[in-house]
Amino acid sequence: MSNQDNPATTNDREESMSQVTGSQASNTKDRNANSRPISSHSLADVANARLSKVGTPNISSTGLEARGIHAWFGSKHVLEDISLDFFTGTVTALIGPSGCGKSTFIRILNRMHEFIPTAALAGQVILDGKDVYDSGVDVTKIRLKVGMVFQKPNPFPSMTIKENVLSGLKLAQLKIENADELLESCLRRAGLWDEVKDRLNEYGGALSGGQQQRLCIARSLAVNPQVLLMDEPCSALDPGSTLRIEETIRELSATMSIVIVTHNMQQAARVSDYTGFFLSDGGPGRLIESGSTNDIFTNPKEKRTEDYVSGRFG
Amino acid sequence: MSQTQFAVKPARPWKLTIRSLIPDILGALFTVFGSLAIVAVTPLKGKLGFALVLITLAIITATTVSWLRKDRKAAMNSRTTVLVYIAAAFVIIPLTSILYEVVRLGTAGFSLRIFTEDMSVTASETDLSEGGLLHAVIGTAYIVFFATVLSTPIGVLTALYIVEVKGRFAGLVRFFVQAMSGVPSIVAGLFIFAFWMIQMGNAYSGIAGAFALTVLMIPTVARTSEEVLKLIPQDLREAGLALGATQWRTVATVVIPAAKSGLVTAIILGIARVVGETAPLLVTIGGADAVNLNPLDGNMSAFPMYVWKNLLIGSPNAISRAWLGLFVLMVLVLIFFAMARYFSSARRRSA
Ligand SMILES: Nc1ncnc2c1ncn2[C@@H]1O[C@H](COP(=O)(O)OP(=O)(O)OP(=O)(O)O)[C@@H](O)[C@H]1O
Ligand SMILES: [Mg+2]
Numbered sequence: 077m078s079n080q081d082n083p084a085t086t087n088d089r090e091e092s093m094s095q096v097t098g099s100q101a102s103n104t105k106d107r108n109a110n111s112r113p114i115s116s117h118s119l120a121d122v123a124n125a126r127l128s129k130v131g132t133p134n135i136s137s138t139g140l141e142a143r144g145i146h147a148w149f150g151s152k153h154v155l156e157d158i159s160l161d162f163f164t165g166t167v168t169a170l171i172g173p174s175g176c177g178k179s180t181f182i183r184i185l186n187r188m189h190e191f192i193p194t195a196a197l198a199g200q201v202i203l204d205g206k207d208v209y210d211s212g213v214d215v216t217k218i219r220l221k222v223g224m225v226f227q228k229p230n231p232f233p234s235m236t237i238k239e240n241v242l243s244g245l246k247l248a249q250l251k252i253e254n255a256d257e258l259l260e261s262c263l264r265r266a267g268l269w270d271e272v273k274d275r276l277n278e279y280g281g282a283l284s285g286g287q288q289q290r291l292c293i294a295r296s297l298a299v300n301p302q303v304l305l306m307d308e309p310c311s312a313l314d315p316g317s318t319l320r321i322e323e324t325i326r327e328l329s330a331t332m333s334i335v336i337v338t339h340n341m342q343q344a345a346r347v348s349d350y351t352g353f354f355l356s357d358g359g360p361g362r363l364i365e366s367g368s369t370n371d372i373f374t375n376p377k378e379k380r381t382e383d384y385v386s387g388r389f390g
Numbered sequence: 391m392s393q394t395q396f397a398v399k400p401a402r403p404w405k406l407t408i409r410s411l412i413p414d415i416l417g418a419l420f421t422v423f424g425s426l427a428i429v430a431v432t433p434l435k436g437k438l439g440f441a442l443v444l445i446t447l448a449i450i451t452a453t454t455v456s457w458l459r460k461d462r463k464a465a466m467n468s469r470t471t472v473l474v475y476i477a478a479a480f481v482i483i484p485l486t487s488i489l490y491e492v493v494r495l496g497t498a499g500f501s502l503r504i505f506t507e508d509m510s511v512t513a514s515e516t517d518l519s520e521g522g523l524l525h526a527v528i529g530t531a532y533i534v535f536f537a538t539v540l541s542t543p544i545g546v547l548t549a550l551y552i553v554e555v556k557g558r559f560a561g562l563v564r565f566f567v568q569a570m571s572g573v574p575s576i577v578a579g580l581f582i583f584a585f586w587m588i589q590m591g592n593a594y595s596g597i598a599g600a601f602a603l604t605v606l607m608i609p610t611v612a613r614t615s616e617e618v619l620k621l622i623p624q625d626l627r628e629a630g631l632a633l634g635a636t637q638w639r640t641v642a643t644v645v646i647p648a649a650k651s652g653l654v655t656a657i658i659l660g661i662a663r664v665v666g667e668t669a670p671l672l673v674t675i676g677g678a679d680a681v682n683l684n685p686l687d688g689n690m691s692a693f694p695m696y697v698w699k700n701l702l703i704g705s706p707n708a709i710s711r712a713w714l715g716l717f718v719l720m721v722l723v724l725i726f727f728a729m730a731r732y733f734s735s736a737r738r739r740s741a
Contacts, residue, residue, distance in 0.1 A: 188632060220634035230625040234647035246643055247635030292629070299634060 119385060120374040122345035127370050139164040139333040140185065140222070140303050145199035146360075147180050147189065154180055156360035158199070160352055162303065167325060167334045169344035169369065171384070172354030177361030178337045179227075181354070182305045185335065186222035187215050203303075220248055223301035227308040229288035231280030231295070238276040240291055244299035258298060266294035267324045286317025293324060304328065306336040310343065322347050341385055345373055353381045417455045421447045448472050496717020499710050504718070510680035514700050514708040523715055525681045529596060529692040530719070532685040533675070534665055536600035537607050542657055544604075545611025549656075552612075553619040554641050564616075571609035578605040579670025587674070594676030596685035599692065602670035611660040618652030619645065654734035658727055665723055668694035693719040 140162040147155035155177045162168050170178045183189045185201055187208060200207045208218045231240045241262050245252055252258060259276070263269040268290040272283070280291055289309060296304060306325070310318040318340075325334055325347050338344050344351055351373070352366035365372065365381045376382045425444040429435065434443060452472045457465035499518030505527065512521030548567060552560045582602040586592055622645050630640035646653070676689035677699060693715055700712040 186632060188628060191628065191631070216634045216636055219632055224632040226625060226629065226632075228625060230623070230629045232626060232629070232644050232648065234644075234650065243630075243643070244633040247630055247633045247639050249639065295629075296633065 119341050119345045120370075122342060123370045123373040126346060127368075139203070140335075141202040142181075142185065143200040143202060145181065145184055145201070146197065147177065147184060148194075148196040149180075149192065150194040153360040154356075155184075156362050158354075158361075158363045160363060160366055162333045162335055163350075164302070164333050165330060166349040167329045167336060167347050168350040168352065169348035170335065170337045170352050170354060171339070171341065171344050172361070172364075173356075173384070174339075175361075176354040176356040178354050179307050180361075182224075182307055182335055182337060185303070185305055186219050186224055188219075188224065216248065220244075220299050221301055222303045222305060223296035223299065225289070225293055225296055225304065225306040225309045227311055229285055229292050229312070231283070231288050231291050233279070233281050235280060236277045237272050237280055237283070237291060240280045241294045241298055243295060248299055250299065262294040262297045265297055265324065265328060266290045267320050268294055284317075286313045286320070289313060289317065290321060290324065293321070297328070301332060303333045303335065306334065308337050308339065311339065318343070341373075341387070345369060353378075353384060355380060355384070413455055413459060417451045421451045424451075445476055448476070492713065492716050492720060495710070495713035496715075496720075499714045500717065504714070508679060508681045514703045514711060515705045516707060518707060518710055518714070521711075523693075523696055523711075523718060525678060525691045526693045526696040526715060527718075527722070528681055528683065529599075529675065529678075529690045529695070530665065532596045532690065533599045533603060533671070533692055534661060536597060536685065537603035537664055538657065538661060540600065540604040541607035541611050541660060545608045545656070545660065546615050546653060548608070548612040549615035549619055550641060552616050554637070554645065567609050567612045567616075570605075571613060573605070573609075575606055575667050576669040576673075578602050579673040581605060582670070583673045593687070594674065594689045595687050596675060596682070596690040599671045599675035599690065600685070602674045603664040603667060606667065606670065607660040607664050610663045611656050614656035614659050615649075615653055618649050618656060621652070622648050651734045654730055658730055662723070662727075666694055666719070668698050671695050672698070 142158055142160045142162075145155055145158040146153065158181060160168075170181065172178055180189065184197060189195050189197060197209070201209060203218065203221060206213070208222075231237075232243055235243055238259055239246075241259050242255055244250070245255075245258075260269060260273075263272060268287060271287060272278075272291075275282075280288060283291060289312070293309070310321055313321070322343065325336065328334060329349075336344075336347065348369045350366065351369045353364045353372065353376075354361050355364045356362065365376060365378045367377075371377075372381060373385055376385065421444065424447050425440055428443050428447070429440050434440075449469055449472050452468040453465045456468035504522035505524055507520075507522030508525035509521045509523070510525075514521075548563060551557055552564050552567075557563075579602045582598055582605070586598055586601055587594075592598060626644050626648060627640055630644040631637070635643070671692050671694060675692060675695065677695050678689040678691045682688045682690050697712045697715040697719075700708040700715065
């Protein structure tokens with residue numbers, strides 16, 4: 077579960093070794109010495125490698141900020157007091173076991189939460205200094221700035237590939253000068269251009285699952301969001317498409333803030349600058365720990381975080 | 391390597407061969423001849439007797455053959471298969487015999503001339519080489535057209551209110567739509583008669599008939615549209631909304647196009663529901679023998695009206711005219727539905 081390449085082996089080894097050595101950090105070093113295949117680097121290595129490659133992100137501005145978020149479905153309290161900053165130009169990964177409220181949390185960030193009839197909310201989501209839940213805020217403008225990619229690829233079935241990419245303009249009633257240029261740049265940024273440039277007038281449903289997901293990413297890019305929320309965008313995809321999307325995320329993160337929910341620890345380590353760990357112990361989900369991805373995976377402060385990222389529970 | 395590749399041919403190994411079909415064919419022959427024999431030697435007589443014997447024998451034979459060749463499970467499977475085929479036959483036989491009768495009796499007086507003449511100068515009793523049903527074609531076209539134009543927006547908007555808006559009264563509206571679909575058609579006709587004609591003082595006209603049919607058509611269109619809209623995945627709506635669209639915009643650009651062919655079906659079913667209605671037209675359009683090009687004023691004819699009138703007259707030629715009317719209505723409806731299907735499912739080649 078935590079390792080895409082060979083989950084069972086890595087987890088087993090990690091567990092058995094940490095039982096012997098009693099420490100996460102030391103077993104990481106042991107394993108490096110053992111010249112293991114590159115594909116199964118430990119999470120800490122992966123996070124480190126990313127850090128050295130991209131350098132410390134510039135945390136100049138807080139694009140989006142959640143303050144004291146609580147959420148309910150009916151009388152069920154599912155999120156408790158979540159505060160988290162998302163910096164422009166960075167990728168934040170949200171991890172945690174199933175049902176701990178990650179999806180609920182990111183849906184709160186672009187006000188999709190309110191479509192569930194029983195849903196309730198407390199707290200603030202600050203975007204550009206203003207609470208998106210203030211009365212008088214135009215919800216559609218918020219959703220334009222905070223785009224979303226869903227877990228299941230959902231291209232619009234009645235539209236061609238081209239129309240799908242440009243659908244945001246039509247839906248939000250935006251005017252644009254050069255649609256073809258935008259089309260190409262969105263598809264290029266989503267890493268799909270080469271595969272579809274000759275079939276732009278085919279229907280979106282004719283693409284493979286991975287291509288459909290990249291089409292959905294291209295679609296959300298067309299309205300030029302400041303923040304992109306991705307809820308397990310790779311959960312239905314093969315490793316190749318997953319890597320392709322991770323590359324896309326990395327490229328996109330230069331210009332926007334990306335929040336990605338994932339169950340794949342390797343993925344979180346590979347793509348994110350910051351990580352937030354959610355956990356629910358039967359009650360509402362809480363943000364147990366958040367910080368730079370490197371810290372979360374190399375020396376987490378909380379025992380529960382360490383257990384989770386090392387695959388010992390969850 | 392390449393040689394073997396050339397030798398490979400596409401095949402269908404799962405297809406039944408003649409050999410493996412022999413027991414089934416023998417069983418079928420046994421059933422047919424066995425039934426004939428039984429009908430010949432026992433007091434069971436006539437078509438009905440033959441059908442009864444055939445059904446019983448078919449079930450017994452199929453079960454036995456399968457049991458002997460395979461096992462009990464296969465026998466149960468064969469028995470159910472035979473029962474399903476028999477049930478299908480019960481549906482198909484009456485339907486085809488109706489079609490057959492309509493075609494046999496309806497084509498008798500058919501010529502293209504009937505689309506250019508009405509009955510204003512011809513008596514129903516005269517030979518079918520005279521007169522036509524242009525007045526019925528025009529009447530039905532007007533009435534169904536206006537009924538569709540009126541009930542489609544109302545029906546689809548009602549469905550949108552129930553499924554998309556999910557307003558406070560959605561349950562109530564849904565209940566009324568269901569209740570409305572149970573209204574007997576004559577009641578719809580009498581409603582328009584009492585309200586539009588008596589109360590408001592209007593005379594017989596095509597539009598009054600269209601109003602009556604609208605009352606009948608709305609519930610069909612609304613309920614079918616509702617089912618169709620419910621089938622559109624919630625994902626798509628959320629995707630639309632997440633791109634910064636208003637709800638109305640999402641419905642118009644995502645939901646309705648995705649449901650388009652289903653909505654066309656809803657409209658077709660609505661038309662099918664009303665196109666043959668006679669009772670509500672009897673009290674609203676008045677009937678006519680001449681072409682009336684004004685749907686807003688004056689007596690109007692329509693196919694059901696034409697058929698009904700000729701049947702009442704009852705002379706052989708009049709009854710032939712009634713069959714002719716049925717036949718032409720059937721063919722026109724078929725052509726219309728085929729066209730609607732074709733255009734609603736034809737996907738655009740370029741965008
Ligand atoms: N529409 C809903 N109505 C009622 N309860 C809900 C609804 N959606 C989610 N919940 C509850 O809220 C809690 C959090 O759900 P959520 O979908 O946010 O979890 P998650 O962390 O995204 O899980 P996963 O990793 O499986 O996607 C769960 O206990 C779930 O049962
Ligand atoms: Mg989820």
